[in-house]
Amino acid sequence: MKNTITLATAAALMLTTAMTSAQAADLRVSWWGGDARHAATQQALEVCGDIHGHNISPEFTGFDGHLERLTTQLAGRTSPDLMQVNWPWLPLFSPDGTGLADLNEFSDIIDLSQWDQALLDTGMRNGALNGLPVSITGRVLFYNADTYAEAGVEPPATWDDMIAAAETFKSELGDSYFPFSASRYNAMLLVSLYATQQTGVGFIDPETNEVNWDQATLAEAINFYQSLVDAGAIKSWETDAAMGNPGLHERGDWAAGEIGSSYEWDTTVSQIAGPWGEDHPLIPVMPPRVEGAVSDGIFRKPSMMFAISASSPNQEAAAEILNCLMLEEEGVRIMESHRGIPAAASAVALLEQEGLIDANVKAANDLVLAADTPPASPYFEDPAVRTAFEGVLEEYAYGLLSAEDAAAEIIRGTEQALRRVQ
Numbered sequence: 001m002k003n004t005i006t007l008a009t010a011a012a013l014m015l016t017t018a019m020t021s022a023q024a025a026d027l028r029v030s031w032w033g034g035d036a037r038h039a040a041t042q043q044a045l046e047v048c049g050d051i052h053g054h055n056i057s058p059e060f061t062g063f064d065g066h067l068e069r070l071t072t073q074l075a076g077r078t079s080p081d082l083m084q085v086n087w088p089w090l091p092l093f094s095p096d097g098t099g100l101a102d103l104n105e106f107s108d109i110i111d112l113s114q115w116d117q118a119l120l121d122t123g124m125r126n127g128a129l130n131g132l133p134v135s136i137t138g139r140v141l142f143y144n145a146d147t148y149a150e151a152g153v154e155p156p157a158t159w160d161d162m163i164a165a166a167e168t169f170k171s172e173l174g175d176s177y178f179p180f181s182a183s184r185y186n187a188m189l190l191v192s193l194y195a196t197q198q199t200g201v202g203f204i205d206p207e208t209n210e211v212n213w214d215q216a217t218l219a220e221a222i223n224f225y226q227s228l229v230d231a232g233a234i235k236s237w238e239t240d241a242a243m244g245n246p247g248l249h250e251r252g253d254w255a256a257g258e259i260g261s262s263y264e265w266d267t268t269v270s271q272i273a274g275p276w277g278e279d280h281p282l283i284p285v286m287p288p289r290v291e292g293a294v295s296d297g298i299f300r301k302p303s304m305m306f307a308i309s310a311s312s313p314n315q316e317a318a319a320e321i322l323n324c325l326m327l328e329e330e331g332v333r334i335m336e337s338h339r340g341i342p343a344a345a346s347a348v349a350l351l352e353q354e355g356l357i358d359a360n361v362k363a364a365n366d367l368v369l370a371a372d373t374p375p376a377s378p379y380f381e382d383p384a385v386r387t388a389f390e391g392v393l394e395e396y397a398y399g400l401l402s403a404e405d406a407a408a409e410i411i412r413g414t415e416q417a418l419r420r421v422q
Contacts, residue, residue: 025054025055026054026055027055027080027317027321028057028059029059029081029318030059030070030079030080030083031084032061033060033062033339037339038060040336040338041325042058044335045321047330047331048328049321051324052320052324054320054321070089071093074093077311081312082308082309082312084134084304084305084339085131085304085306087122087133087302087381088378088379088382089378090123090125090307091421092421093307094125094128094130096126097125097130098126100125100308100309101130101310101312102128103129103131103322106308109319109323110323110326114345114346114347115132115344119343120133122302122375131302131305131306132326134303134304134306134339135267136369137267137302138266138299139193139265139266139300140264140284140286141155141262141263141285141287142262142282143155143261144257144260145283146257147257151168151177151179151260153169153179156288157288158290160291162180162228162288163233166178166231167231169232178234178253179233180233180260180263181234181254181262182234182262183234183245184237184394188386188390188393189299191218191221191222191224192221193287193297193299194220195217195218195220196373197289197290197295198292198294199212200294200295200374201213202374202377202380204379204414206377210415211415211418213411215411219404222396222403222407224290225397226403236397237398249275266367270358282360284363286298286371295373296371296373297373299373299380300368301378306322306326308322326342326344332347333354336357341361341365382417382421384420385417385418388414388416389413391413392413393410
């Protein structure tokens with residue numbers, strides 16, 4: 001992507017400001033996040049409200065409990081006019097596409113051309129654009145360049161390389177050193193990564209909402225996870241659990257450089273680099289590939305979306321504010337990357353031009369966007385599906401199930417969960 005704003009981009013930014021048509025309205029806007037996001041969003045809403053002549057009441061919380069809050073509000077038709085929603089919530093809020101407003105109806109206000117069609121498709125429910133992607137996130141491999149250099153090992157390009165690195169780490173650095181880390185949810189994502197690289201499809205088909213993999217495919221991926229444990233490439237589930245399962249950035253072995261790499265969200269680099277500060281040794285790369293891989297296999301998804309309530313009496317006004325936050329210069333500058341690097345092309349161009357995007361986050365996000373990987377299903381992160389997958393995988397890791405039995409149980413539990421939520 002060029003580092004200058006083209007005339008077309010500048011025109012698009014000016015055009016989005018000129019699309020206003022709604023009458024002055026009192027609006028409610030809700031979101032979750034931390035202090036920095038709260039402050040930026042409130043400031044942006046004040047500016048956008050002044051520009052478009054609307055009075056805006058902000059409603060913000062932390063993530064915990066936000067789903068339950070919105071669920072209650074939507075059921076009672078008391079939801080805010082404009083809402084930040086998590087991508088997996090769309091099927092819950094709008095199973096047939098009518099639970100949230102169709103943003104296609106406001107294409108004269110929102111410049112939808114700033115999103116690739118593939119990104120817009122992630123917000124579609126039954127032909128209706130129920131959610132507009134704020135940003136796209138995905139998993140990449142962050143490796144500790146200092147640790148790998150000390151071991152004399154290049155970042156692994158294949159999983160065979162990763163297994164070979166384990167032996168070198170032990171011989172050169174000591175038995176407490178591991179080239180990779182994958183525990184709990186990351187172990188589930190590792191199994192998914194391997195199977196997706198092999199098959200070119202994700203665990204759940206986003207079109208049919210059916211499980212894509214057969215028992216043999218999943219069992220092989222589960223056995224692959226165990227092969228990394230057996231080779232000393234990763235710590236066992238039991239060993240990680242004995243540490244209390246802290247966040248990666250809170251782990252002493254990570255801070256000490258004893259863990260060489262981890263498969264993490266691209267947006268988390270500042271968090272996982274916490275032990276080192278700005279001069280951290282972490283470099284993002286694509287994860288290793290299985291021999292004969294048909295895709296990169298990474299997990300990529302919209303990090304969150306903005307949606308307009310189907311019951312809002314001021315949908316056009318809400319669309320103006322959405323457009324201002326995501327596309328107009330005044331809103332984009334204030335929002336920066338507090339919700340990740342924007343998915344809208346003109347917003348990215350503006351922030352890059354003005355040096356408002358963290359270079360580390362941008363490097364990781366570029367890998368995510370360039371990856372050859374199949375579309376994910378929002379149901380993959382459904383709590384019931386995650387419990388069915390991660391819980392059974394833990395039983396396998398403790399030796400309570402064979403890989404074949406674990407695969408059958410994961411598929412059975414997932415299919416049962418999908419029947420309940422659809």
